[in-house]
Amino acid sequence: MFTYYLDLAMRSLRRNTMLTALMVLAIALGIGASMTTLTVLHVLSGDPLPGASGTLFYPRIDPRDMDAYEEGKDPPYQVTWIDGMNMLHAKRADRQALMTGGSVPVQPAQSSVDPFYSDARYTSSDFFPMFRVPFLYGRPWSVEEDDAKARVVVISRKLNEKLFGGKDSTGQTLRMKDTAFRVIGVLDEWRPNPHFYDIDTGRYAASEDVFVPLTTSRDIRLEHDGSTDCWGTGGGDEDHAETQPCVWLQFWVQLDSAAKVAAYKEYLVHYSQEQHDLGRFMRAPNVQLPGLMEWLDINKVVPGDVRLQTWLAFGFLLVCLVNTIGLMLAKFLRRAGELGVRRALGASKREVFMQLLIESGVIGLAGGLGGLLLAFAGLWLVRRQPSDYASLAHLDLAMLLTTFVLAIGSTLLAGLLPAWRACQITPALQLKSQ
């Protein structure tokens, strides 16, 4: 029966090509627009570390003085050196890493390559296992190397290709800011999206090319990037960044169970209270412990413009669907005579209904195919934009399936009313008027 209805549907669609084309085009436009924007939203609001993000947390404490104090205001977005180091060394979490971003002048040994600046991350050793960073060659540095301010560096696969032609470069020397570093590890392809661990240095930026122990970076005064927020007597003095009342570091912890999360939060309150009693913190303990995904939400990482576009595209799809309902209604009712004959010959209402729904399903499928082509074109246009997330806009399998489910589902929904109306035709009346 299904194939027969399918055949009927194809014939009916061929009979009035203008109307059919109009319906298919409307659906295709609606689907194309909503899938383009939905894909961008999907890419941007994705989980940067699937499987691990549930165990990562971003502790926030409030070390500021009473200037501009308002009850209930959120703690700062970053931590000071003193608090970061205290929490790092307390080792209350399963893993913890303290970090900041920066920019280092790389001086290649080969005279054929001019010196250049590279984005860098200064961090502590847990960074790599905690964020599941894949290694191509070598290893991350150890806690001992952290403490010893070792001149070691881990580089990205991209930088390894640029400087060492992609060969295993562990053991080689890399000169940065007139200092020799020993390469101990080369990363494999790694680009978590969003750039969650430091949103300030580019929300969808590629990950850095150079990774240096945080202690080493301070030892030789590598320039640090990103925001520095000071209060009181703080002035962002780079030489005394360790003691200034300024927040400029990101601190992340890994907590493997709910009990540990609760315990860590308690530790943060306790720590704040202790610092308050010591006279360092002026404010009452004000702590938060958002998870990774929650942290992205707090920072409104997905641009408002992208959300606006998505809403708009779905409004657009709605208008296209209303349009299709109207056209389908006209089309189905015009065939009152034919349907009357079928009813008179013994087809039940149910069967006529099924037949018409299959017809709308076929329109939905055709519209979905058209919409897919338009979505590919739309995403191609998005990728040509210079925003930092542009290059990520690709349709994955899930989105491909969504396209067809959305197209066929919404067209079937649109076909319900016209098909139901068409079923109400009284066979006898139709035959009589013939």
Place this chain on the structure above:
Amino acid sequence: MQIKPILSALRRHKAGTFLIALQIALTLAIVCNALFIIHQRVAHLSEPTGIDEPNLFVIQNEWVGTPGTDRVDAMIREDLQVLRQLPGVQDVTTSNSYPLRGGGWDDGIKLKPDQLQDTSGATIYFADEHFIDTLGLKLIAGRNFRADEIGHMDMRYKLAPPTVVVTKALADKLFPAGDAVGKTIYLIGGPTTIVGEVELLQAQSVERWASDFAYRSVIIPERLSMTLGSFYIVRTRPGQQEAVMRAAGKALFAHNPRRVINDEDGVLSFHDVRSRAYESDRGIAILMGVISVVLLAVTAAGIVGLTSFWVGQRRRQIGVRRALGATRRDILKYFMTENLLISCAGVLAGTVLAIAMNLWMVTRFEMHRLSLAYLIGGVVILLLLGQGAVFAPALRASRVPPVEATRSV
């Protein structure tokens, strides 16, 4: 024209009538808001910077190695000399930033040293005595910096220059009486005296978070001498920009090769700076425009399709009316009026929907309230669109001959 018979005829086509009205309502709501968004974005991206944009370009220079602050300052002054000697160059200055750059140094300004809340936020521009002339700023009160006032500092020093020049927008905010020159204000590092006032100078960021202090800028008489590097801003004589842009990088490298000037964006004309700064605004405006046009086309196509169907269905009725003496004009008017009635119902519902949608966007996307002009404009557009779309099927209806009345089907 009798409206009553039209209404009773429409009652027999409830579903179709409702769908057209609904489609018009939704289209009105979306198009009104889209046009309004376009207006806002276009207004935003045509805000003036206050500088001589057509003749300005910017070089981002970074140093290699670890020269000290004094050495960097000497190298910057040498570079400025090299650039000034190029043919076609009118003037050159150095700064930590420039308008539309996207980010930089913002700080709070206070009127008293012990004040808790800042009186205003402001963009901090570092400058030498050539800054005002190079950028083409208009000095409206006080004086420019003297050459001997220009110091140099690293990021690590406290921001406490003895004198500053401020923009009129900031001066008006701090001293509404209009006597800012000679007054003392407090930067993060301490007190300073305002010696001059320029008419207009935009902030470095045009993002929403910076809109509170969009034109409030402070010009600091210091060269920012960081090893990380700074910007050279070059003003060329009219028509010479491209030639100077090509020559500048070469001249700098010839003088001192231990530097990095990025291939992609190390040298940027202000034309490029502007288009980068407003990329997303322009993108949204274009997208909204395209969506509005396509939406109107889809709605028009829907009206044509449904009306054509009605005309086909009512051929016999039309024939009867014609046989009873209705002119072709009467038939045309009948369908046009019918559409006008449906459209009116649609735009009424659409107006409510448009306002609701706007209110929702105000809370969610920090938009402004929809102005009435856009609503009226949208209503007129949709009524005209409906009349235009219905014209062809109505014309076809009017051509139905009276003899149709005698046909059985």
